[in-house]
Amino acid sequence: MTDTTLVWFRRDLRSYDHAALYEALTRARRVHCAFIFDREILDPLQERGLVADRRVHFIHRSLVELDAELRRRGGGLIVRYGYARTEIPALAAELGADTVFVNHDYEPAATSRDADVAAALAADGRQLLSFKDGVIFEKSELLTGAGKPYSVFTPYKNAWMRAILAVADPVNAHPSLQAYLSPVDDARLAPAPQGMPSLEDMGFVPAPLTELGIEPGMSGAQALLEGFLDRIADYDVARNFPSRPGTSHMSVHLRFGTVSVRALVRRALEAMHNGTGGSGAAVWLSELIWRDFYFMILHHHPHVAERAFKPEYDRIAWESGQQAEDRFDAWCRGATGYPLVDAAMRQLNETGFMHNRLRMVTASFLIKDLGIDYRWGERYFAERLNDFDLAANNGGWQWAASSGCDAQPYFRIFNPVTQSERFDPDGSFIRRWLPQLSRLSARDIHAPWLAPQTRLREAGIVLGANYPEPVVMHDEARERTQQRYLVIRKTA
Incomplete structure (x- = not known):
């Protein structure tokens, strides 16, 4: 000792x-x-x-x-x-x-x-x-039958679950899920001088937290978790609708370790076992496994922090010049003319939070509608997200760009209008963050430029004045993106 x-x-x-x-x-x-x-x-x-x-x-x-x-x-x-x-x-x-x-x-x-x-x-x-503390399995603890790191999520998830369920009672007996309980008298903890630097001492000022529903610390994490567990059974459906309280919001607490990932996995497994978790608990557990997966990818492939996981995708000819910069600025400000994209970006800018479904929609729009390098968006999210985590943020952006491991196919391009109609059908999320569109009907709010001028006037909308025209037309942008990706695939 x-x-x-x-x-x-x-x-x-x-x-x-x-x-x-x-x-x-x-x-x-x-x-x-x-x-x-x-x-x-x-x-x-x-x-x-x-x-x-x-x-x-x-x-x-x-x-x-x-x-x-x-x-x-x-x-x-x-x-x-x-x-x-x-x-x-x-x-x-x-x-x-x-x-x-x-x-x-x-x-x-x-x-x-x-x-x-x-x-x-x-x-x-x-x-x-x-x-090891922040993940359940790390580095090379899970490998393929050939002894290689996984690069596809589903086989990794299957291996992860097999490893957990290899123990008859994983919640109480699996070594990777056991809580680290204080083994000795706390008298071994040494006292410390009182006081710590204030935010002002370090050149910072207080930022909105509790006003935005963000409760820091261990107590904030625990209260948030207990509230989520009351509605976990509906997670698999509710998580897709940004106007509903469907997600756990635990990501910022996981990022700074004010909650133990072991505790979250145990609670998910318990909910699956005792039937209180419905179909949502298994989906939430899968999201926690994605987190392990991206940490494993970052460990074995640290180049992803700067370059594409698939090297050939570094040859994509992204849009550049003043037009690309102007369009990127419009995306950042929430002024693209696509209401769901703009509402999501304004929520991010004001609160530091963005719903997971909307992270996919906004990323796809930047990359595959505007043709802009995913790293621009990755950096912007890194600057703005309360829960920014390099591994997960990079994994998500490379998934959207089709350049990452187990990414969406290059030809899968989210239509921001159909996504809006499906996941914000009555426009309540859009109205919350774009109040100038609040008088538009559910029929018109997803694509105002398609609405007749009479209905726009009745709603007080003047496109190009109090709400922008679309910066691109989706169908045309889709064709350009297909060609952009086909070029590199033909030369791969």
Whole structure:
């Protein structure tokens, strides 16, 4: 047993069911806890003017709760603002900690940072130990019969389920689903000085959270989960309709680790087993498996962070020049003339949230209607989404672009009007985010440019004035996209 250790919290902002904290408490007599507001992440946000970033505020509020919970148990959280690559080795030396415990982070920038921290610690006679915590299966734990990483989701999901169901009672007995319960007296937690940097100290300002229904921290995650479980049985249907409370909204809590993924999988399996989950619980579990899948893809194919999973798709001739930039700007602002796309983008810009169905619709529109490089949209979502996670965001965008693993076929192109008619049939979502269209009928609201001028006038709509004309016509754009993709397929 070691004497003094340091647990470095990152995207795991909870005091329970926490692999690194459990291991530290098991192996050490004295356990310090710390979080670094890393300037490598925060400085670029400030440079882009994102000083009211909801994610930074979410983290700060979650840390306040985490610190309070650790203090209730006799410990506390050391919070610093600086560069983690240097702050963590310096803090370990200051505390006399011979080991730093962390949970794995799979993103390329994070693995580079952790390698530098490990090297700095080793040079000082210390070590970094890392543990699986944010996924159920990781890296090479699930491989094909040929010993290769999966690249298609359905076989991966089948292998995932086989691995879980190999245990007769997976909820209570599968090692990958077991909660990390504190194994020793909390007296091993070391107290920490009071106080942490304020948002203003770091150059940020508070951003809307609770006004948007975002409750940070472990308590916020738990309340959200319990509310969702009451309606999980309808998830498979309700999740497709953006005007309904059909999704779990747990993604931001998974992103920052204010909830344990093991707990979510256990609850999904329990709902499937006891019959309370209807047909929705299995579909929700499948979404959690997608999350594991994309982390696995990022680990084995880190090039996807910058390039297409399928190399031939890097040869696509995307639209460029001023027209492409103007159309991208219209897409970002929610001014394309396609109401469902515009409503989704305005929701994103105002709240940092976008419904999963609408992520697919808006991505398909940018890529296959406007002909714009998916990486432009990927970067915009990374900047705006409260739940931005590199693996899932990249996986979703490459799926839409047909360039990723198990992506939609290149010829599958969402029609934004039919998607609108099917998933927002009465236009209630559109009216919420585009109030200037609120007087249009359900018949006209999905494609205002097709409505007779008399009905537009009655609704107070002047196309090109208070609502834009379509930036492209879908049928024509579809033909251009087919040709764009056929060219690279013929030369592959």
